[in-house]
Amino acid sequence: MDTLSDLATPLTMGILYGGLYVVIALGLSLVFGVMNVINVAHGDFVTLGGYVAFVAVTSLGLDPILWLIAGIPLFFIMGIVIQRFLLYRAFKMSIDAALIIAFGISLIIQNASQLVWTPLSRSLMTPYSFKSFQIGEVYIPLVYLLDFIAAVIVMLVVHQFLKRTYLGQAITAASQDRQTAELMGINPAVVYQYAFGIAMALAAIAGVFLGLTFPFNPTSGVRFLIIAFGVIILGGLGSMVGTFIGGMFFGLSQALGGYFWGPTGQLLVPFLMVLIVLTIRPQGLFGR
């Protein structure tokens, strides 16, 4: 009985902050689906989103979630610029070239943010940062619940966008079969730009909730890239429901790993799980 109520806290928290991983993974999976390129800079875009929000909070005194009204368009445009002038050029050469470019961008962001914001760990402080609420015996920090709500909203919006709008349908078409999509009159260069822009907008959102949930530093990006990749692998590529469940699963295993094996177990357990899933079911738990 005692262990059960002890476990209730990490279980609930894991599922809730798994929502954050869902938002991070969605951006990565969108670009991968369309371009077949793993954007290794995605984690760094997320931390960059966190840092920009940090500036908005500390110097403008804005609420980080409110800041997203400006942050989302800003990152969207940034994404289109990066895609157009850097990634797409490399992409035309080869997928390896695109991967190496993304790696270069990742290094640039990491070290530039180290220069600008120092290597110290930061987090976004708000009046509700330390608030928590109670379900039965369990106390849950409010920000974890926000992560989960954000994940649900983002999932629904992205899903409706992909299903209902022309552009969304074009992105879906391009990710299902690039050549046929081109034959149907879809310009791949434009689709890539928008897909990358949306992925960056998702990174801005993820960055804010990351800052609210965990402390982050300039090199956190690699960790969140690997986490996002793990989430996608667990859920299976191209499955939105899979990504959602993958995120929850990852959060859960992280919380339980931390509960049983301390701080280093937190990530060790989910990473090992990713490798095991890859060995047994390379297409992911929910992949086709």
Next chain:
Amino acid sequence: MGITTRRIVVLSLLGGFAVVMALLPIMGMPQTWMLYLIYFFVFLAAANMWNLLAGFSGLLALCPAAFIGLAGYTMTILTWLNIPFYVGILVGGVVAALFSILISGSVFRMKGVYFAIGTLVVPEILRLVFLRWRPVGGELSGGGAGYMVKGVSEVIMQETYWLGLAVAVASIILIGIILRSKFGLGLAAIRDNDTSAASSGIDVFRLKLYSFIIAAFVMGVAGAIFYSYQRYIEPNSAFNIRWLMIVLLATVIGGKGIEEGPFVGAIIVVILHFQLARYGEISLLIQGIILVVIMLAVPQGITGLIRDLRRSGSFRPG
């Protein structure tokens, strides 16, 4: 076996280079030069092996840090068990090779980009494992996750230098042999199109595995030599993404998939490494920018550019 005059020239050049390099410390080379060259040798050997993987076998393996760190740790731990470090260096290579066999089961199931990211996770897992590691009792007590290399304080820099030279030259010869063998031909076929290679009777999995193991072994040996020079190892630097950065930069700047590429690339990376070291964080920032610019402007690398210019006739050396 047609031994052409060209090959004789290349071989004697390489031999001459090795002999001159080997004699330099005896002739009283300054310490700083020796330091530069040790880095150069280690980077060259690792980059050559990464070129074998990414350039010739179509394996974009992002885990050199795993092999280098594991071998470094093996060598370090063995010195604590009173095993001489040069034995430890070889054992380190063997451990790295065994590890590559161990992970090949999972990572080789992934293709292309999946393989790249799957291998990127590996050093991160090792870093976390080694951070957790707290040996208790016995000879190894007292250390946390970081270790000094024991008993090499009397080892002079020259020995590391010669070891480094040996592994660098060995890596050059190894690549030369592989590329001119049936094995290399098979690898080239896989890189260009693995489906058609498989249908012409090439055992794709086995050839890829062989080059993975060879690369792991040599990278491991080079890494262990590096840490025997550093005399200290700890998880955050041993399994650092910087190792990937170094081999990637050296190969891409020099020319990926070109035999001489890493040689040119490693020279530039060593120069960058020491020239930019004093600027701290800007160093990696600048290296990142160089990587992006080179990749966009000269994707075939410096040696590739020279080759192309020669072919078009607008550049004649000498």
